[in-house]
Amino acid sequence: MPVTEPQPTPEAPPTPPPWVVRAILLFLGGLAALWYLQGVLESLRSLFIILLVALFLSFAMEPAVNALERWNIRRGLGTALVFLGVLVGLGGFGFAMGSLLSEQVTELSDNLPGYLESIDDFLEDNFGVENATADLRQDWDSGAVAERLTGFADDLAKFGTTAVNVLFQVFTIGLFAFYLVAEGPKLRRTVCSLLPEERQRHVLEVWDLAIAKTGGYILSRGVLAVIAAVVHWTAFEIIGLPSGFALAIWVGVVSQVVPVVGTYLAGALPVLIGLIDEPVTGLWVLIIIAVYQQVENYVLAPRITAQTMAIHAALAFGAVIAGAALLGVVGAMLALPAAATLQAIVSAAAERHEVSEDLLLASRQRRKLE
Secondary structure: OOOOOOOOOOOOOOOOOHHHHHHHHHHHHHHHHHHHHHHHHHHOHHHHHHHHHHHHHHHHHHHHHHHHHHOOOOHHHHHHHHHHHHHHHHHHHHHHHHHHHHHHHHHHHHHHHHHHHHHHHHHHHHHOOOOOOHHHHHHHHHOHHHHHHHHHHHHHHHHHHHHHHHHHHHHHHHHHHHHHHHOHHHHHHHHHOOOOHHHHHHHHHHHHHHHHHHHHHHHHHHHHHHHHHHHHHHHHHHHOOOOHHHHHHHHHHHHHHOOOOHHHHHHHHHHHHHHHHOHHHHHHHHHHHHHHHHHHHHHHHHHHHHHHOOOOHHHHHHHHHHHHHHHOHHHHHHHHHHHHHHHHHHHHHOOOOOOOHHHHHHHHHHHHHO
């Protein structure tokens, strides 16, 4: 009877060391935590933007509140007075723009048939095109345009929900900014109590620098806006532009508040209204805005900003682009005071060395030989 040899038992597969299992679980847990943290940050993004805007708004208003405090006005009352002044200014601007819009819409509605006839006459006399706006005039006579305007009004009513949301955010920003300004000294004391003395000095220097630069930015923009509004109002009244006062306020505010493209946005509206009134008037408006812009860029702005907020033009342009890419319109508007503060901090902290004139001269000579 044959003897069967015992079969070798298969070896158990090697088990990973315990630390590998822990590392995998820790890695997966870290990924889950990062994913959850990303969701939390996305949800709180609007709050972070509100706090950032409120912080810069408080920096901009604190110099005025400090000035009132030096006049023996309590800080809370001074903060309320400054905020009241800002609200009055914004309300006046909104009222002027609302009156302008209502006036222009009414004027356009009354004169639209005449405008269409003028367009038909121009196209027929110069290009041989007859009745180019016949369909639009027929819609106007039949009331179809009015129905479209009614639909547009319904869309504006739906837009009211968005407007309420924006107003709530503005109120939230104002509330945060009010407390940041009114409780500014207490807030600085609280922050400094958490730091050693050397760090306290650096924090307070940066804090004061941010207030000075942001306040200087707002002051320079405000002065330029007032000058632009007065000059344009005078010029618009001379040429007989309709709603010259409201349009001058529009040019002054928008050209200074909106970075980079503010000048073009500010000039487009008065030029358009001037063209609607009379083509020659629109041309004069364009000339006035272009001439004043050159005077502001090369005469007024360098002198005013040199006293309030000196910032290199290339740095300002790059800061606005970066701010818009990060936070949209809010980032673009906050970019200039932030860049000015950062530039001042770097300039104060950077070590300076004496420049060798011999090396510069040798470099120029090498470039000439090349």
